[in-house]
Amino acid sequence: MEAVETASRSTSRSLRRVGILYDERMCRHHTPDDEPHPENPNRIRAIWNKLQSAGISQRCEVLSAKEAEDKYILSVHGKSHVDLIRNISSQQYNSRRNRIASKLNSIYLNEGSSEAAYLAAGSVIEVAKRVAKGELDSAFAIVRPPGHHAEHDEAMGFCLFNNVAIATNFLLNEKELGINKILIVDWDVHHGNGTQKTFWKDPRVLFFSVHRHEFGSFYPSNDDGDYTMIGEGPGAGYNINVPWENGRCGDADYLAVWDHILIPVAKQFNPDMILISAGFDAAVGDPLGGCCVTPYGYAMLLRKLMDFARGKIVLALEGGYNLASISNSALACMEVLLDEKIVTGSTEAYPFESTWRVIQVVRQELKAFWSVLADEVPTKLISQKAPIPVKKILISSCDSEAEDVEELLQEVIRPLSTLRVDEDCRVLAESASVSWRSDLSNIDIWYATFGSNMWKPRFLFYIEGGQVDGMQKLCSGSMDKRPPKEILWKIFPHRLFFGRESTRTWGLGGVAFLHPESKNEDIVHMCLYRITLEQFNDVLHQENISSYDMSSPLFDLTSLDCVKEKGSINLEAVKKGWYHNVVYLGMERDIPILTMTCDLSDIENFKSGKVPLHAPSEDYANTLVKGLVEGGQLSEEEAVSYIKEAATKPL
Ligand code: Q9C
Ligand code: ZN
Numbered sequence: 001m002e003a004v005e006t007a008s009r010s011t012s013r014s015l016r017r018v019g020i021l022y023d024e025r026m027c028r029h030h031t032p033d034d035e036p037h038p039e040n041p042n043r044i045r046a047i048w049n050k051l052q053s054a055g056i057s058q059r060c061e062v063l064s065a066k067e068a069e070d071k072y073i074l075s076v077h078g079k080s081h082v083d084l085i086r087n088i089s090s091q092q093y094n095s096r097r098n099r100i101a102s103k104l105n106s107i108y109l110n111e112g113s114s115e116a117a118y119l120a121a122g123s124v125i126e127v128a129k130r131v132a133k134g135e136l137d138s139a140f141a142i143v144r145p146p147g148h149h150a151e152h153d154e155a156m157g158f159c160l161f162n163n164v165a166i167a168t169n170f171l172l173n174e175k176e177l178g179i180n181k182i183l184i185v186d187w188d189v190h191h192g193n194g195t196q197k198t199f200w201k202d203p204r205v206l207f208f209s210v211h212r213h214e215f216g217s218f219y220p221s222n223d224d225g226d227y228t229m230i231g232e233g234p235g236a237g238y239n240i241n242v243p244w245e246n247g248r249c250g251d252a253d254y255l256a257v258w259d260h261i262l263i264p265v266a267k268q269f270n271p272d273m274i275l276i277s278a279g280f281d282a283a284v285g286d287p288l289g290g291c292c293v294t295p296y297g298y299a300m301l302l303r304k305l306m307d308f309a310r311g312k313i314v315l316a317l318e319g320g321y322n323l324a325s326i327s328n329s330a331l332a333c334m335e336v337l338l339d340e341k342i343v344t345g346s347t348e349a350y351p352f353e354s355t356w357r358v359i360q361v362v363r364q365e366l367k368a369f370w371s372v373l374a375d376e377v378p379t380k381l382i383s384q385k386a387p388i389p390v391k392k393i394l395i396s397s398c399d400s401e402a403e404d405v406e407e408l409l410q411e412v413i414r415p416l417s418t419l420r421v422d423e424d425c426r427v428l429a430e431s432a433s434v435s436w437r438s439d440l441s442n443i444d445i446w447y448a449t450f451g452s453n454m455w456k457p458r459f460l461f462y463i464e465g466g467q468v469d470g471m472q473k474l475c476s477g478s479m480d481k482r483p484p485k486e487i488l489w490k491i492f493p494h495r496l497f498f499g500r501e502s503t504r505t506w507g508l509g510g511v512a513f514l515h516p517e518s519k520n521e522d523i524v525h526m527c528l529y530r531i532t533l534e535q536f537n538d539v540l541h542q543e544n545i546s547s548y549d550m551s552s553p554l555f556d557l558t559s560l561d562c563v564k565e566k567g568s569i570n571l572e573a574v575k576k577g578w579y580h581n582v583v584y585l586g587m588e589r590d591i592p593i594l595t596m597t598c599d600l601s602d603i604e605n606f607k608s609g610k611v612p613l614h615a616p617s618e619d620y621a622n623t624l625v626k627g628l629v630e631g632g633q634l635s636e637e638e639a640v641s642y643i644k645e646a647a648t649k650p651l
Pocket of ligand 2: 188189190279281318319320
């Protein structure tokens, strides 16, 4: 009998027993006249629908909600608060309900609020109990109202009862469960003030919260979330706050905090169980959060926690207000709990400088309690930081809508994640993209460069990702980060010239182009990098700053045949980019030589003056000179006059 059970589970369900709790009754809490509000019933419906249509709930043990008993709620909240929430939905409160709500900070109440609040708290208890007992490996409670702002005697921030704090006390008090140390990870974009206060002096509970703080100006807008708030008495050192100084934090920032604070401390603390206050309002596209954690990012954060407490993890929903973002983030987390998909992808961007600063002060503040935090963070790491974005990427105020999401998708998510998402934050299929990549990764080409890429360190940013001095742009790098297999220099009978008045990457001043047609009297120095055709595609993509999603290649084997025959080929998908014309320059040891430049119609525009020819900016010219000199091609004077001639000779 037992064997049959197990066998059927391994096919229709997951090998891991994962619980999921959803209950429509929690949708009955909504604004009195159903006026719009970010914390609305569709949040949990959207997540539940997504998990069902993705076939996730079918692989889980589905649980329904149970109301929490008062005695458990009273372990966190005062009697008057519990009485109020119990009774607030009854008729006798009809005339007073709105007035009471309006006196509270960011709270609405209706006839469904009491039941929903009891169900949310009871649900987290229910899944936590089952995970503690070993009936489940892990679980996700899709609950609302959220809980982490709720304090001993106060509902606030859309929270009525502190669901996670209540479940935590339940676990600790049920001695036979054998749960004596609990790690609470609060990755909601807001500080978990209620949870912090509940366990302020309690060393059995390590409370960790990473949140936007902005020196006390972000909700809940006080100093409670500061890094100096470390707990008190026996609880000193058992409260860790990581307060962001700015919005826009993303996968790289969160992962840096995990790697340099949370994970080492979790190792040393060695919890019996982990509860996650899993708000998804730090997700990209959230209208309140203004951060940009991708589904892939959440998956990584969760994956890293699965190594502790023998995988006994409970996620309880907190905030998160973009329906598509929270659904995709929740889905990514469920896939991690089910352990059926290996999390792959790379975060090809760096944390902000402010993130490293915060990591350092937090480590400093807590190193007396956690010896694993005592070492300095290597300066080599700290020097790897993201630039402040050139364009303002801001979705932080409640009313701003997600029109910036497309921009974020182009500039932040696509390079960050192989879990690609579209404009609605839907995860796109990646199988096609994987297969063209492996096909083209076996073909070598020479990528012939005539501009700043002649300077090797600059070119390497297109492979490894990162930011070069003097450039405003952060490169996402190539998927395949192997350096060029060979480098050689050659002279070709083509014309080098400089055009345009300014570029986003280099600021004022022209950038280099190659005339696509050859002429005997012209010469150009070119640095050839032997890279794969897959890498060439990633370079093409970066050179042309496009929104093209790379699910198929820009330049494939057919294009290669075509360019060999015709001499050049215009790439439609990036035709707005300045380097969308791939030019064939012959063969070198049986390997084709390719470069990228503008097309003949652009040449006409340069000639007519419609697009001005323009001498290179100083930074840009210096980079070219460095390339030619360090590449051993020309002396510095020769290089300077070579550039000068190209910049002054009429086209
Ligand atoms: N200007 C959670 O995410 N914002 N709560 C109030 C006042 C309240 C967020 C803005 C945000 C509460 C669970
Ligand atoms: Zn929140």
